[in-house]
Amino acid sequence: MKNTDKSYQQDTNAIRGGYQMTHENEHSEALFLTSSYVFDSAEMAAQSFSDEIQGNVYSRYTNPTVRSFEQRLAMLEEAERAVATSSGMAATLAVIMALLESGDHIVCSRDVFGSTRVMMDKYITKFGVEVSYVPLVNLSAWQNAVKANTKMFFCETPSNPLSEIADLEGLSQIAKKANSLLVVDNCFCTPVLQQPLKWGADIVVHSATKYIDGQGRALGGAVVGSAELMDQVLGFLRAAGPTMSPFNAWIFLKGLETLSLRMKAHSANASALALWLSQHPKVSKVFFAGLPDHPGHSLAKKQQSDFGAVVSFVVDGGRDAAWRVIDATQMLSLTANLGDAKTTIVHPATTTHGRLSPEALQEAGIQQGLIRIAVGLEDLEDIKNDIELGLSQL
Numbered sequence: 001m002k003n004t005d006k007s008y009q010q011d012t013n014a015i016r017g018g019y020q021m022t023h024e025n026e027h028s029e030a031l032f033l034t035s036s037y038v039f040d041s042a043e044m045a046a047q048s049f050s051d052e053i054q055g056n057v058y059s060r061y062t063n064p065t066v067r068s069f070e071q072r073l074a075m076l077e078e079a080e081r082a083v084a085t086s087s088g089m090a091a092t093l094a095v096i097m098a099l100l101e102s103g104d105h106i107v108c109s110r111d112v113f114g115s116t117r118v119m120m121d122k123y124i125t126k127f128g129v130e131v132s133y134v135p136l137v138n139l140s141a142w143q144n145a146v147k148a149n150t151k152m153f154f155c156e157t158p159s160n161p162l163s164e165i166a167d168l169e170g171l172s173q174i175a176k177k178a179n180s181l182l183v184v185d186n187c188f189c190t191p192v193l194q195q196p197l198k199w200g201a202d203i204v205v206h207s208a209t210k211y212i213d214g215q216g217r218a219l220g221g222a223v224v225g226s227a228e229l230m231d232q233v234l235g236f237l238r239a240a241g242p243t244m245s246p247f248n249a250w251i252f253l254k255g256l257e258t259l260s261l262r263m264k265a266h267s268a269n270a271s272a273l274a275l276w277l278s279q280h281p282k283v284s285k286v287f288f289a290g291l292p293d294h295p296g297h298s299l300a301k302k303q304q305s306d307f308g309a310v311v312s313f314v315v316d317g318g319r320d321a322a323w324r325v326i327d328a329t330q331m332l333s334l335t336a337n338l339g340d341a342k343t344t345i346v347h348p349a350t351t352t353h354g355r356l357s358p359e360a361l362q363e364a365g366i367q368q369g370l371i372r373i374a375v376g377l378e379d380l381e382d383i384k385n386d387i388e389l390g391l392s393q394l
């Protein structure tokens with residue numbers, strides 16, 4: 001049998017990492033659809049249940065296909081370990097449930113995924129964990145929000161939908177001094193474009209539902225970090241159950257194989273589209289960290305190998321104008337999803353950020369005329385032409 005433990009370049013690890021061929025000599029990774037496993041003897045069963053020997057016991061916390069996905073993702077993030085979860089939200093929930101307790105305090109970026117905010121406000125606080133929100137890019141606001149009971153910093157970079165960039169090194173220094181863990185949602189970049197652990201983050205969370213799948217088929221997530229922290233996260237999954245299904249793990253395992261190529265193609269399309277939009281007479285402003293006049297441009301260049309594929313722009317005329325543009329497009333999918341080969345278009349103020357009050361929207365800088373594009377992999381000319389159909393309505 002060939003040696004499968006050897007480590008290669010990242011693009012090779014994404015294709016060959018984390019998999020041990022079974023005795024069937026399959027070339028494509030096997031899918032283990034089994035909830036439980038059998039033991040050779042009663043003694044082995046007892047040793048497996050008490051963790052004296054490592055082995056498969058029950059797929060709530062041990063499954064070979066899920067493990068392969070975890071190992072491959074950990075290699076790409078250059079982390080000790082990854083733990084797969086049933087969704088991106090389950091990843092964030094597992095981190096908080098495993099590592100915090102009643103009386104602890106989280107400092108969280110104001111600009112996080114909508115459900116992250118709802119989870120914190122409606123459920124996490126219910127169990128006596130406090131949450132404060134600060135603007136992502138304002139380091140002194142993070143510093144000032146620290147209290148004696150602060151245990152965790154949580155952020156997402158680049159932010160959605162304005163492409164703001166967190167200074168991860170700066171944040172990690174403040175977090176370390178405050179004895180707090182820095183948790184970064186790396187869904188928009190994936191490890192291909194950004195490895196937050198390199199900049200001092202302690203934990204990375206992913207929604208695999210987005211770019212890791214890349215074709216909008218399955219829900220999943222992951223937590224990545226040190227073996228010590230991941231042991232605790234897996235302990236929560238083992239007890240509570242929001243585990244990744246083996247079938248979804250198999251889809252994501254195959255998704256990782258093309259992730260690097262796709263992220264580069266997504267980013268190239270997005271950079272070209274952002275430039276075109278920035279020169280368009282009907283567009284008053286473009287938010288994309290790849291543009292040199294974006295306030296996060298130099299930080300993005302430092303932390304990321306490319307700029308990702310979420311581009312937002314503003315049209316004059318507020319909500320009605322934005323809706324007219326969106327409704328006149330023919331090819332783009334009108335959906336809040338992102339990370340798909342298909343380009344999507346959405347009006348953040350009335351969908352992804354629709355639960356925010358008018359004041360909160362203004363504070364977050366989300367205008368009524370703002371439109372968000374998650375740039376896919378179609379031919380750039382077709383994407384431009386479709387947006388032009390919309391803009392020609394104005």
Ligand SMILES: *Cc1c(COP(=O)(O)O)cnc(C)c1O
Nearest residue numbers: 087088089113185187207209220
């Ligand atoms: C979609 C998303 C999530 C949640 O992931 P699910 O897999 O839908 O639960 C979390 N963070 C970001 C940035 C996302 O885009």
